[in-house]
Amino acid sequence: MSLINKAETDLANARLDRKGLMTRVSEMTLLWKVMSLVIFASAWEIAGRSGFNFSFPAFTETVAAFFEMVVDGSMGSAYLKTMEALVVGLIISLVVGISSGVAMGLRRDVEWITLPVFIVMQAAPMAALIPLVTFVYGIGLTSKVIAVVMLAMPVIAINSYKAVRNVSPSMVSMCHSFMGSRRQQIIQIILPASSSMMFAGLRLGIAEGFSGAVLAELLITPTGIGDLITYHRSVANFAHMYATIASIVIFAIVTVGSLQWVENILFRPETRSS
Amino acid sequence: MTTATVTKYEGNLDAIQPKNPIIEVDGISKIYNGDVHALDNIKLNFETGHLTSLLGPSGCGKTTLLKIIAGLLKPTAGEIRVKGKAVSGPGRERAFVFQDFALMPWASVIDNVAFGLKMHGMNKAERNEKARHYINEVGLTGFEDKYPHELSGGMRQRVGLGRALAVDADVLLMDEPFSAVDEQTRRKFQEDLIRLREIEKKTFIFVTHSIEEAVYVSDRIIMLSPRPGRISQIIDPDIPKDVSPDDLRRNEAYLNTVEEIWHVIKKYVE
Numbered sequence: 001m002s003l004i005n006k007a008e009t010d011l012a013n014a015r016l017d018r019k020g021l022m023t024r025v026s027e028m029t030l031l032w033k034v035m036s037l038v039i040f041a042s043a044w045e046i047a048g049r050s051g052f053n054f055s056f057p058a059f060t061e062t063v064a065a066f067f068e069m070v071v072d073g074s075m076g077s078a079y080l081k082t083m084e085a086l087v088v089g090l091i092i093s094l095v096v097g098i099s100s101g102v103a104m105g106l107r108r109d110v111e112w113i114t115l116p117v118f119i120v121m122q123a124a125p126m127a128a129l130i131p132l133v134t135f136v137y138g139i140g141l142t143s144k145v146i147a148v149v150m151l152a153m154p155v156i157a158i159n160s161y162k163a164v165r166n167v168s169p170s171m172v173s174m175c176h177s178f179m180g181s182r183r184q185q186i187i188q189i190i191l192p193a194s195s196s197m198m199f200a201g202l203r204l205g206i207a208e209g210f211s212g213a214v215l216a217e218l219l220i221t222p223t224g225i226g227d228l229i230t231y232h233r234s235v236a237n238f239a240h241m242y243a244t245i246a247s248i249v250i251f252a253i254v255t256v257g258s259l260q261w262v263e264n265i266l267f268r269p270e271t272r273s274s
Numbered sequence: 275m276t277t278a279t280v281t282k283y284e285g286n287l288d289a290i291q292p293k294n295p296i297i298e299v300d301g302i303s304k305i306y307n308g309d310v311h312a313l314d315n316i317k318l319n320f321e322t323g324h325l326t327s328l329l330g331p332s333g334c335g336k337t338t339l340l341k342i343i344a345g346l347l348k349p350t351a352g353e354i355r356v357k358g359k360a361v362s363g364p365g366r367e368r369a370f371v372f373q374d375f376a377l378m379p380w381a382s383v384i385d386n387v388a389f390g391l392k393m394h395g396m397n398k399a400e401r402n403e404k405a406r407h408y409i410n411e412v413g414l415t416g417f418e419d420k421y422p423h424e425l426s427g428g429m430r431q432r433v434g435l436g437r438a439l440a441v442d443a444d445v446l447l448m449d450e451p452f453s454a455v456d457e458q459t460r461r462k463f464q465e466d467l468i469r470l471r472e473i474e475k476k477t478f479i480f481v482t483h484s485i486e487e488a489v490y491v492s493d494r495i496i497m498l499s500p501r502p503g504r505i506s507q508i509i510d511p512d513i514p515k516d517v518s519p520d521d522l523r524r525n526e527a528y529l530n531t532v533e534e535i536w537h538v539i540k541k542y543v544e
Contacts, residue, residue: 168374168376170372170373170374170376171376171378173341173346173370173372173376174370174372174376174389175389175393176346176364177344177345177346177364177368177369177370178364178369178389178390178393178394178441179363179364179365179366179393179394180393184393188389188392188393189378192378192380193378193379193380267380
């Protein structure tokens with residue numbers, strides 16, 4: 001038809017150059033992250049040594065306690081216990097949450113029946129329901145898994161539902177206009193178009209799952225990380241208690257952070273909308 | 275200078291229906307939500323190989339009519355026939371160009387252009403070869419592996435156009451294809467469209483709200499009036515082929531036609 005005019009080409013090239021700037025920004029952020037960690041650790045150390053509270057250990061004591069627990073194996077076995085409930089709960093949440101979310105997005109009748117359940121689950125204060133779960137399922141693994149599912153599943157399901165609903169109708173019409181069947185519309189357009197938002201919901205769900213697992217161990221079953229925290233508190237091993245709390249917080253941050261990183265690689269922000 | 279002639283038809287429109295129609299719109303009505311009459315008993319035929327514009331003020335149902343012809347919307351009453359056969363959904367003989375481009379942001383230019391062929395079940399090697407041909411035809415050679423976000427608005431619509439051309443449909447249905455691109459690109463596009471029509475020998479049905487655009491590119495303009503959408507006038511702007519695009523924009527008959535159409539439309543724009 002015609003040659004592209006030079007301005008259009010230049011504009012397109014200029015858009016490609018933007019990545020360089022983004023890399024520089026992300027490197028700068030890393031430096032700030034390290035800096036803020038150093039400042040945080042120093043402040044902790046000073047506060048701990050000042051002795052303002054007998055139960056507040058210094059940073060170095062806490063780190064020492066952490067390695068002590070790693071060496072004696074109590075940390076490892078606690079994580080194994082907590083992970084068991086977390087992983088089982090998350091697998092259930094992912095499978096049921098994503099499939100029901102997608103089904104709600106695609107079908108009005110499913111939405112009508114299922115969405116209120118998830119909205120109630122998301123709005124209800126889950127800690128208040130935990131005694132009820134204990135009452136029905138006892139203090140075993142089942143209760144812990146249910147606690148994880150109750151916190152993780154609603155956010156995964158509702159995000160998947162919204163992601164499907166947000167797909168541009170004209171893109172779906174486009175597929176239809178080229179004679180794409182309903183199945184092709186779902187597989188070729190709706191699922192890829194909603195995957196980035198679904199993945200974001202998955203990340204939030206996993207973060208919630210951590211809360212669920214630890215909450216269950218503190219309130220229902222004294223096992224795993226929750227037990228380690230409760231035990232060291234009861235025997236006044238405050239450095240160990242802090243080390244356990246800090247380790248699960250950092251573990252959750254690293255897990256959710258790496259999911260964010262994976263998300264950015266899989267779904268580069270600029271490719272999410274045209 | 276050759277002057278353009280204009281023929282206007284009002285009242286009994288049956289007399290000027292095309293002799294060799296590719297698409298027949300027979301008594302199409304569309305009612306939204308039970309009480310919004312978007313279209314009321316539209317009877318209209320589209321001549322094979324012509325470029326026909328649907329022009330009218332906003333709310334006159336021109337996009338609704340185009341989507342019904344495309345099979346993307348179901349009419350409340352009436353029938354669409356393509357090459358004499360009644361149709362109830364999209365078909366291979368029709369391809370749609372979307373106002374908002376409707377490109378897949380996660381797919382490269384070549385995958386976007388080849389998408390229609392993929393839906394038709396063509397294998398990858400074959401459809402990529404075909405897609406490359408049409409990428410070249412719409413002037414995007416060298417951009418095959420770029421993503422939509424790396425292209426300007428005008429280039430994105432070229433991808434949309436390439437995708438519609440690639441499936442080799444007889445009829446191209448274009449829904450305000452140039453409304454989301456800037457004025458300079460728009461003019462270039464209009465000139466390209468006229469040239470493309472001569473090369474591809476396809477039938478174009480073109481929805482626009484721009485009077486100048488309609489007069490410039492069309493063999494025939496169907497003017498619709500709003501609430502409910504009805505045909506108010508049919509205009510054949512007989513623009514001489516040997517006038518250059520720049521001269522045409524100063525051509526008296528062209529300017530008069532634009533002016534006349536504006537007077538018709540003006541009464542609905544309040």
